[in-house]
Amino acid sequence: MLDVFPLLSGDDRITPRFTLVPGSAFGADVLSAVEAVGGRTIPWSEARDQSYDLVIAASPKGELEVLRGRHVLLPHGAGFNKSLRHEGSADSASGLDPEYLHRSEHAPPVSLHALAHPSQLARLAAADPEAALRAKVVGDPTLARLTASQPLRETYRAALGTGSRTLLALSSTWGPDALLRRCPDLPAQLAGHLPYDRYQLALVVHPNEWSRLGTYELRARLAPALEGGLILACPRDEWASVLIAADALICDHGSAALYFAAVQDRPVVAVHRGGSELIPGTPMDELLSSVPMLSSADSVEQALRAYRPETGQSAARAAFRHRTTASQRLRTELYALLGLTPPTTAIPVPLLPSPVAAPRVPGAFDVHVSIKESMIRVDRYPVGLQAPGHHLAVEHGVAGEHHLRSAGLVYRRRAAAFATTSTRVDWLADGWARHILAEYPGCRAAAALLAPSQCLLRVRSHAQPYSVGTEPVTEDGRILRIDPAAAVSAAHAWLLSQRTTPTEPVRLDCRIGAQGFPITLAPATTEAAAEPL
Incomplete structure (x- = not known):
């Protein structure tokens, strides 16, 4: 309406x-x-x-x-x-x-x-x-609104903080055969299986199901996945913006799947064939009969690769003209x-607004690392959804004390400038790092994230702090930047793997998500150590 x-x-x-x-x-x-x-x-x-x-x-x-x-x-x-x-x-x-x-x-x-x-x-x-x-x-x-809003795809992705990640949407209709009824743990299982820096997850829930549960209960049921960064799209307008932004869809037999398939030819994977409600021979039946089935969260990437181009759009053409x-x-x-003559002024199709459901950035990650000489691969997973990895990386000021006490690496992002009517106190980068290592004896390293491309890292038992520098990379005409928290995890893991401490700059080739990024590790200068945090 x-x-x-x-x-x-x-x-x-x-x-x-x-x-x-x-x-x-x-x-x-x-x-x-x-x-x-x-x-x-x-x-x-x-x-x-x-x-x-x-x-x-x-x-x-x-x-x-x-x-x-x-x-x-x-x-x-x-x-x-x-x-x-x-x-x-x-x-x-x-x-x-x-x-x-x-x-x-x-x-x-x-x-x-x-x-x-x-x-x-x-x-x-x-x-x-x-x-x-x-x-x-x-x-x-x-x-018509989705089609007219398709050019805003990059705007929607920017609002969601997707970056270079693959945005994987899930759609759940209402009733006993809905995705969230049949597979209530699937969002959390996917958040635990898919690396955070490679995939972003979003969930579209039918208004009837949202109304049945209420916002409080729905968010409570999804709490593990939401803590891991899942976007919960509201059922008014935002669901459609998220579908346009998404790179792939996991669906049940609800209408969202056909809308997704109609506006773009991207992978669609189903969790079941529609159950007792789906009518044979309908466009939705055609879609679910021809797309890959998801057997478990562990097989999601295999199922996405199995999608055949044009499959979804073929089914959508049977539903829309x-x-x-x-x-x-x-x-x-x-x-x-x-019985009225329309106004002579044409009314454009109203475009969908940008999503406002900001995802929660996890405050703690289980970081899995593999190192071969100067080649490092880092995969981060929201804590508690994946088996423990090389170290637990925890963001100070975001995560709670329980995670901080267990952390191998604690990091903090530089605070934005703000007005104050009283005396303001700032940490120096190395001063804060020393303070954290003293405060948390089990922690092996602390990092001050000063800028997207500049960090200071102090490792326990190392006499000197280090500067960690990252460089953006270009791909298909785009500039891609790494999360500095992932960069300091890579540098931290590499330093722990070495028998000696570097005294000269070292270039590390780091793979985070689907991209490779160069990282420069060098002894920090006095000026870098004294940067305000």
């Missing part, structure tokens, strides 16, 4: 009002979503006593027919792929159920049944021939029903 109403904006002849048809088990959050965008709502008891020039709904269910005025039914989700056994007629597709489409003789008929694909018109005719007479294929307005013109087509139909 909120994807459609902007099509009527810029017209002072139109006054939109929102109401909630009673009967949904998931209505608790609906009015909150409308209020969040400033929509004016009216109670159902008041709404049913008035007359309207147009009544627009996204579902035929409930007492919708008591609202007086011409009715429009919008596309709801990516086609009609599910049959909900606990409601309506047996084996009927949700949204095409004759029990809900059929209206009493005194109720106004639906003036427009908007559909997204010609095949849906044939299915509607089979379910309710009379309703099909007033149906038109206009496309999907939600897909008029991708780029859906909004204009629907706008024309709505104004025709209103």
